[in-house]
Amino acid sequence: MSPPTAAPARDRLRIAIQKSGRLAEPARALLSSCGMSWRESRDRLFCYGETLPVDLLLVRDDDIPGLIADGVCDLGIVGRNVLLEQDGDRRGNGRVPSFREWRALGFGGCRLALAVPESCDWRSPSQLAGRRIATSYPALLSQWLEREGIAAEVVVLLGSVEIAPRLGQADAVCDLVSSGATLTANQLKPVETLLESEAVLAGPVAPFDDVRGELADLLLRRLDGALRIRHSKLLLFQASRNVLPDLLPLLPDAEAPTVMQVDGQDSLALQALCHGALTWQRLEDLKRAGARGLMVLPVEGMLA
Ligand SMILES: Nc1ncnc2c1ncn2[C@@H]1O[C@H](COP(=O)(O)OP(=O)(O)OP(=O)(O)O)[C@@H](O)[C@H]1O
Numbered sequence: 001m002s003p004p005t006a007a008p009a010r011d012r013l014r015i016a017i018q019k020s021g022r023l024a025e026p027a028r029a030l031l032s033s034c035g036m037s038w039r040e041s042r043d044r045l046f047c048y049g050e051t052l053p054v055d056l057l058l059v060r061d062d063d064i065p066g067l068i069a070d071g072v073c074d075l076g077i078v079g080r081n082v083l084l085e086q087d088g089d090r091r092g093n094g095r096v097p098s099f100r101e102w103r104a105l106g107f108g109g110c111r112l113a114l115a116v117p118e119s120c121d122w123r124s125p126s127q128l129a130g131r132r133i134a135t136s137y138p139a140l141l142s143q144w145l146e147r148e149g150i151a152a153e154v155v156v157l158l159g160s161v162e163i164a165p166r167l168g169q170a171d172a173v174c175d176l177v178s179s180g181a182t183l184t185a186n187q188l189k190p191v192e193t194l195l196e197s198e199a200v201l202a203g204p205v206a207p208f209d210d211v212r213g214e215l216a217d218l219l220l221r222r223l224d225g226a227l228r229i230r231h232s233k234l235l236l237f238q239a240s241r242n243v244l245p246d247l248l249p250l251l252p253d254a255e256a257p258t259v260m261q262v263d264g265q266d267s268l269a270l271q272a273l274c275h276g277a278l279t280w281q282r283l284e285d286l287k288r289a290g291a292r293g294l295m296v297l298p299v300e301g302m303l304a
């Protein structure tokens with residue numbers, strides 16, 4: 001066999017995202033909002049970046065940490081639950097950490113929870129000693145059991161974990177929960193939260209030492225801007241100077257408003273970037289406190 005060839009120099013950034021599933025669309029939408037567009041390959045597995053030298057690889061979410069560890073992809077968007085499970089698994093096998101969370105992305109929220117049958121009189125984790133717990137997250141569960149000082153048997157299942165107690169395969173389960181509907185449908189109740197999860201941008205532990213570093217910095221700057229304004233709105237209104245002390249407390253989530261004088265001494269035009277929800281109720285409260293001509297505008301982009 002010929003000696004292994006040196007990895008070719010990379011002048012494009014490659015990001016792995018989920019091909020289909022819960023994180024696929026929001027991940028793509030977030031990257032699009034950072035000014036990227038792509039040309040898709042015929043097999044829909046690779047997307048060539050057109051506006052920036054940033055390509056996408058469309059894969060199963062479970063493969064994303066490994067692709068980063070092997071240097072096949074530079075970055076990835078994956079649930080924190082998957083990233084930390086694989087990190088725990090690798091550490092357990094004596095391997096050095098090769099990927100980490102770079103940014104929390106604010107979607108794909110869920111939690112990894114321990115659940116027991118509804119009939120169980122739950123008082124403390126010590127009740128799990130000597131019991132069997134079914135999970136698809138053996139590394140995270142084992143870490144938690146170790147922290148709690150509990151010796152329990154971990155039964156690994158790749159799916160349909162919640163059915164295990166009814167089949168007599170386990171006494172408890174440890175799985176992802178978001179609405180809680182799956183637990184309820186299986187007569188289970190959540191009793192402990194092991195991890196709060198959401199989609200994250202994952203990358204290598206060490207920074208890039210070539211042109212990919214500049215591309216990654218550019219991406220992070222745009223991501224931070226996009227995440228900051230995700231729920232933000234620009235609020236415009238007019239008010240008399242004397243009602244300002246009543247109005248400003250109604251805008252606790254606003255950055256320092258811009259205040260402009262419109263006529264004479266009294267009438268002001270205000271502009272405030274609000275990061276919380278601008279509900280009808282809030283607008284009505286502002287109007288009652290003296291705001292006039294209230295207008296809410298979407299924010300398309302922001303660069304600090
Ligand atoms: N209710 C939920 N159940 C499971 N995962 C959720 C939920 N809500 C959010 N997530 C997040 O979405 C991620 C992807 O979930 P999905 O069900 O699409 O994965 P999958 O079936 O393993 O997909 P793939 O085919 O890529 O392997 C999860 O790892 C988790 O971070």
Ligand SMILES: O=P(O)(O)OC[C@H]1O[C@H](OP(=O)(O)OP(=O)(O)O)[C@H](O)[C@@H]1O
Nearest residue numbers: 159160175176177178179180181182183
């Ligand atoms: O709290 P809930 O809103 O009910 O969501 C939790 C369920 O969703 C996920 O399963 P999924 O639907 O992805 O099926 P799978 O595990 O069989 O892939 C997860 O494994 C739980 O079973």
Ligand SMILES: [Mg+2]
Nearest residue numbers: 060061062063
């Ligand atoms: Mg998967």
